[in-house]
Amino acid sequence: MAVGRNDVVRSGRDAASLIEDGMTVAVGGLLTSNHPMVVIRELIRQGRTGLTVIGAASAGLEIDLMIGAGIVRKLITPFVSGEGLVGTGPCYRRALEQGLIENWEITEGMQYAGLEAAARDLPFLPVRGGLGSDTLRLNPDLTTFRDPLQGELLIAVPAIKADVALIHVQRADSYGNGQHLGATFGDRLMAFAADKVILTAERIVANEVIRRSPERTTIAYADAVVEAPFGSHPFGSHACYREDTEMLEQYVSVATAFRKGEEEEFNLFLKEFVLSCDDHTVYLERIGFGRLFSLRRAYDYMTVGGDNA
């Protein structure tokens, strides 16, 4: 009898165990969309420590939560913002103002050059953007040099390699083929720069569904797939549901209090929505059907890009 293909569907708990203390983890999505919250919460619950976190080129409150929960030792991301909700992530701001984590100062172009260098197995890639900015001056690992062909001044950005990339997609099959149904943000480059990829997927679909439109497969052969309906909550998930503004505002409020020295509300928030949620089902039950469906309804009328997940 022929050998069957590998099924890489895993529970959130098992997928998170691929990430050990001290590892470098890239977290996909951008600003308020497409974040792999199921595994992020699981890492916090499991008490992971000392992580180097590569956030998106424009990261948001998902990174802020990881910092506030104490699992980050070093941060590599050009931007941590909640936009109109809060200009600068409160836990990020607190950590950097007090020197609690190591911050590898960087711009978007440098982030992408570094990830690409890792993907291509090169020691560095050059950029021009950053010349004249203090971001360059503040990062001792960035060096300027003159190119050997034309003598132009450039910055050498060292390769930024990840042990694991955490990517949220709208659907994936059990062999690890993930499809984004909206924007892909920087997810593909993060996956290329990582040794292993964990996908959280709104829905796990049959391999035949993927084969119907293989050109829509944006991540091939991930190492683990976690079933995660509403898996980006409280952030939005393209083609599925919008962000939960109410919960994001609640987060901003408790994180800002934390930044100002009052821990209690933040700890209560963490307890209610992270630490005491044994798995994603418990989390969703805590949020409640009415709320989740109202977030989904906001996108249900949109008929772009084909089917919604």
Add this chain to the structure above:
Amino acid sequence: MTIAHFAPREMMAIALARDLNDGEWMASGANTAITFAACMLAQKTHAPNIRVNLGANCFWCNVSDRPAEIHSLSSDYRNVRYAEARFDHPEIFYYLRRLDKFFVSGLQADAFGNVNLLGIGDDPHRLRVRGPGSVGIADTSAVVKHHYVFMTHHDRKRLVERVDWISYPGFIDGPGYREELGLRGYGPKWLVTPKAIFSFDEETKRAELFRLFPGIPEEDIRDDTGFEFATRADVTELDPPSDLEIGIVRQLDRQRLLQDN
């Protein structure tokens, strides 16, 4: 006939829209409802061929021929209603050399058009106020042809002689600095606030007063600006919003993001 009352941020969007030319390529980043509105207004009026990326959404959008709405969160999937073409976010760097215009804002802007998103304070590792980070504005400065710097408040705290830390290098310390570093692009074109538009002097590269918002006296600008500036000989008041302009802006801004808080 013109509308009697308009919010300062509406005037900012309209003033910017008027300066966008048909067929130009541009991108607007995070927390930029004003500049989304400007790009969309321009597409709906004199510049339907503008190529614009709305926020961080990795799609080229066109709203010239359909109803549209600005959303406060720039990765909002609802922007995809206006999308024609996709790209992976890193691929924006393949487009930068085509971009005519980019919009930049921050914690502080200074007399040479530099912008700070890093933070306030002397010690970079113990900043008094840490900002969100430089995002992509240092990168665009090296390539994109023109930048508009915009600030949502006009006061001495934000408009300073020299920013504490440079995220976006404008003219840096004056003439010649950009050229010496090999930065492409012409640098900042305007500094736009809710009260005024500054352009940059050809020789000195310093901000100079170019346009006043309707009803704002020059003394107010001088009182509220933390750097010395010359006033251009051809300074005038901006034409207030026309009925058409304000009508379109208000259709776009159903969520009232550009209104006074």
